[in-house]
Amino acid sequence: MCAAALILAGQPTQGQVAPGSAQNRAQLLGSQANPTVPNIAPSAENQGYAIASPNEKDIGEQQILKRIEEYKPFTVSVYSPFFWTSNVALVNTGEEDDVVVAPGITLMYQPRITKTFYAELGVVQQFFLYDRFSELNFGSLDAIAGVAYYLPQFHNLSLRARYDYNRLTDTDNFDEFFVNHSIILNAELPFRIGRAQQVFLGVALNLSVYANPEPPRRNDYSFYVGYDVALSRSFSIDAAARLAVRDYYVGDRTDVSEIISLSANYRIRDWLILSALSSFAWNQSNHSVFDYSVANVGGGVALTLKF
Template sequence: MSIFAPASFAQGPTSQDVDRAQLLQGQTQPPFGPSVTPGGIEDGRAAASPNDADIGQQEILKRVTGYQPFTASLACPIFYTSNVALTRSGELSDVVIAPVAGVFYDPRITNTLYGHFGAREQVFYYGQYHSFDFGSLDAEAGLSYVLPQFHNLILRGEYDFNRLTFGDRLGDEFFSNHELIFNAELPFRFSRAQQLSVGGDTNISVGADHQRPRRNDYEGYLGYSVNLTRAFTINAVGRVVARDYHQNGRTDVSEILSATATYRLTNWWSVSAISSFAHNDSNQDVFDYNVANVGGAIALSAKF
């Protein structure tokens, strides 16, 4: 029997239950939100620009004729995870199926200011250790602002409500959290198909129904993306995250590496290979762990 069987929640969720949910969610959800960058790439294609006549023929990227603020998406990652319970020793491995659905509205308010409103639900089903199954619902709203005069610096602010449930039982909640997210990202474009991004996040929990798993995250990251062809994209990200828990004096530092290769079969259908590795060091040794995930995903997405 799993050490995180539902009966163990009688005294409230453990921090590892919530950590596991947030770690997997962050590494398996596709980027449903607005993907227009200051360099003019939208979903791996060159966005229309008044200067297009001066660029000449685009050999790799095709033009997007107009901005489409609505997105509806379905995806299903399937992956192997090496450490189901995020334990220091005695690791259990399993296969996870994690279907996710999302709807988003990202209005362009000005040429440099975008809104963001969205909702998504993802359920994680474990192949062998079913007591680990959980669902995650997010409702989010925010703004993104681009500063062209500062090397196209991107500033983002967002409110996110996250609700975790046992399996797919949407009424059986074990944790909910209200969070404010602040992000700054500086892109460096090497060509119309390559970009390096340096950024930082601050995630502040402003309210939660259980205090032991509640935490603030402070993150720095370096990301690289390249469109090798019109349809094939590779993304790689390295992150360092400091996690400050609200109770028990616990502080963790996590290093996370992830890579994704995506092939777009059509404008609305894509397949991906996904992988990640996370190493966690805590000032309380019992929370140290390593975990690797590798698998694939299929996604359907419509923009309008």
Template sequence: MLFFISANKGLAQTANQAQLAREQAPSPFPPTTPPSAVEGGHVVAAPGDADLGEQQILKRVEEYQPFTISLGAPFYWTSNVALTRSGEQSDFVVAPAAAAFYEPRITPTLFGLIDVREQLFYYDKFDSFDFGSFDVEAGFRYLVPQWHNLLLRVEYDYNRLTKKDSFEAFFQNHGFIVNAEIPFRLGRAQQLSLGADVNISAAAEESGQPPSPNVNAISARRNDYEVYAGYSVVLARSFFVNAVGRIVVRQYWEGDRTDVNEILALTANYRVNKFLTVSAVSTLAANRSNHSIFDYNVANLGGAVAASLKF
């Protein structure tokens, strides 16, 4: 058994590195307004809403558009390609993404969610790290206006990590996500959001590993427990800044491994028009594990271009 785990260690680290790289990378899409957030007959703007502070009548909600098609392309320098404790190597990454979202309004405060997303990560010098990430999500979002517009989410997420220029998977995960978030308006142009979520892996499959029930042999499989705080300020009608701080406890199924991951994301966004947004993006992350070999720090700095169409 020890020989088997050792023989697959390199592959498992690749799957884990890819998971962490995509989760700590700058987002391909800027934040948007929650569709159901209404307060006093006006849409409540969330972090990323370039119209924060503008009075928006309830008619906007009555003309709710459930479909969104989004394209995005972050490009950034990363300080630690392999997410290692020592011997860090930097590189330049381009990570184009495409997504389709369907969020039907079931009741005035209950929304469904179905989305399909694909993102590809291309490294300049270390192209052996190239990979793709494909997601399908389905769930519900429920707004509780009487509780300070508390937003509750329950979702199923299928994630498939794929090899370079291929849809062949080297890791697959079925997860269930429960999230709660509450916004606080700070005047007309600022908002603070506090939230927590749990992401439980219900099943996983990794290339080269034995099938279930040997789940403990899948070393990239984990459960995540997270708290976060987000701040947004609109400095002009089309220019807004976001900051999000996250603390994530990652509990791995194998090896009695538990990591604590701290992530800070900063973005400055300019909305060119209702379809196109350009951004300066950055993320800083520090990982500390009960097995110090998995400790690392990483910085990602760059920009992003995103286009979105609602109908």
């Protein structure tokens, strides 16, 4: 089944559903539900090197770091978020709301090549299942291969490069309606504030090298900023804002998107987290028919094992 046929069949409003709507929905709803993919690389503490920080000059002693646990390269994560969404098909007129559940599983292998250089291999499968508009249901499969390099001497700058194979399918017969091969480049710079807070800045390039069909194919160029705070050993809050420019290969189309996300996370066990999730997005296009705004509010549970 071609993408255009699926989009038209799943259109719940009188507004036009843009090419790439399923991609946008997967990115908006999937990124919060599955934090393993946006920030695949292990943290500095787990890598075995100290986070750059000033010594305690007033007492003349070096800061003592906690004992570093043995590095575990394998990660298995199973999660099931749910959202109320204000604009189910990301259209500019005739918006309809709905409830969506997005269960998924992530399998990652991140072998350490050197002290600050890692390989990354992984598979992510997630489904997006709607309550009223079930014709919009779809699945998203990602196969990931890449590397991550850390520079502790440059304020713990992290650099990542990876190949991503993304395949979107319907949920009835798992027929493919879009496939994309892309190269993703990312640089992120963290700034620690005390022991429990962190601000980070980053840029990311998502460059499509092949897609079928062609109309949804695009390159994404984005800048983001985030803030993390641990209010206790079990409770944390994360916030992020992203500005993305999306340049489509077909139709002389360029979109600019602003995305704000906020989550509160409660760690019941090392392997079990409950979350309250929200995101808000605005899209402006040089073709106004593709403008939209959307709010997503919900929660989720995630089980993660490392070994």
